[in-house]
Amino acid sequence: MSEKNREGKRTAREKLAVEREKQKASEKRRRALIVGGAVVAVLGLAAVIGVVAANAGKDDDSEAAGPVVAPSGAQGKDGLAIPVGKDSAKSTLTVWEDFRCPACKAFETAYRPVIHELTNAGKLKTEYHLVTLIDGNMGGSGSRNAANAAACAQDAGKFPAYHDVLFDNQPQEVEDAYARNDKLIELAGKVDGLDTPAFRKCVEDGTHNSWVAKSHQAFNKGGFSGTPTVLFDGKNIYQDRTMTPAKLKRMVQEQNKG
Incomplete structure (x- = not known):
């Protein structure tokens, strides 16, 4: 095998190795994004639940805010x-x-x-x-x-x-x-x-x-x-x-x- 052919194969192997490393890095980033997105979704859901709970608490507080004092002459x-x-x-x-x-x-x-x-x-x-x-x-x-x-x-x-x-x-x-x-x-x-x-x-x-x-x-x-x-x-x-x-x-x- 000529020196030229050996050099070509070595270059091809190096390029393939570099490409594989890029793919691994890309896959790693993708997995990180998926996990991060899941965390954000959970936090978002928790925030929504918190808002609902807070609003529900406000409704309860409105009834328990104190004695109901009707104005003079109120009817019905x-x-x-x-x-x-x-x-x-x-x-x-x-x-x-x-x-x-x-x-x-x-x-x-x-x-x-x-x-x-x-x-x-x-x-x-x-x-x-x-x-x-x-x-x-x-x-x-x-x-x-x-x-x-x-x-x-x-x-x-x-x-x-x-x-x-x-x-x-x-x-x-x-x-x-x-x-x-x-x-x-x-x-x-x-x-x-x-x-x-x-x-x-x-x-x-x-x-x-x-x-x-x-x-x-x-x-x-x-x-x-x-x-x-x-x-x-x-x-x-x-x-x-x-x-x-x-x-x-x-x-x-x-x-x-x-």
């Missing part, structure tokens, strides 16, 4: 409804609302004049149920704190006016301005006679927080799809695409004729 099952209007009214409107909810503000803007007109005339009774849906979806505590402040306003006999002020001054959904008690107290200054030491203490102490949590639990158990949920004598009229303030007024007037 478990005293979860704040009534506006005369009990003798022949028509009842049940409204589930969240003070951080933009759709709730839109409903209030469109329907408030008619609702006020009919309640003031003694033809309609409106029952308000307060919900903390946006707190759960976006984070924060503005829905709860605003609902507590509204319940404090109910104690002072000023719920309707303060309810309207909260919606008129609603912050952007992503902002949690109503988590600040000083903001809620500042807005109380827009309602004559509401900003008192008793109201401030009620707001700052979160007197009705557990009642608000119980109201939200009732909303969840009711199987409602979102806020606002508006029931006219038990029928969900907010889902009726043909509903208008004028149509609601006609429905109430028809009932009052009977």
Whole structure:
């Protein structure tokens, strides 16, 4: 065999050896990635389980946060409804609302004049149920704190006016301005006679927080799809695409004729 041929075979063997080493290194990296990926997946699953457990704990805490103190004059099952209007009214409107909810503000803007007109005339009774849906979806505590402040306003006999002020001054959904008690107290200054030491203490102490949590639990158990949920004598009229303030007024007037 010539020297040239021996040199060619030696070079081929060396190249093959180098290629085998590359393959071994590549296989080693692949196995490391598989193991590492499995570890990450396990950690990710643990994180998800932790979040679920944390959320479950929050739900439990809402029930055990303290005694449920209903606002003055609250009615209905478990005293979860704040009534506006005369009990003798022949028509009842049940409204589930969240003070951080933009759709709730839109409903209030469109329907408030008619609702006020009919309640003031003694033809309609409106029952308000307060919900903390946006707190759960976006984070924060503005829905709860605003609902507590509204319940404090109910104690002072000023719920309707303060309810309207909260919606008129609603912050952007992503902002949690109503988590600040000083903001809620500042807005109380827009309602004559509401900003008192008793109201401030009620707001700052979160007197009705557990009642608000119980109201939200009732909303969840009711199987409602979102806020606002508006029931006219038990029928969900907010889902009726043909509903208008004028149509609601006609429905109430028809009932009052009977």
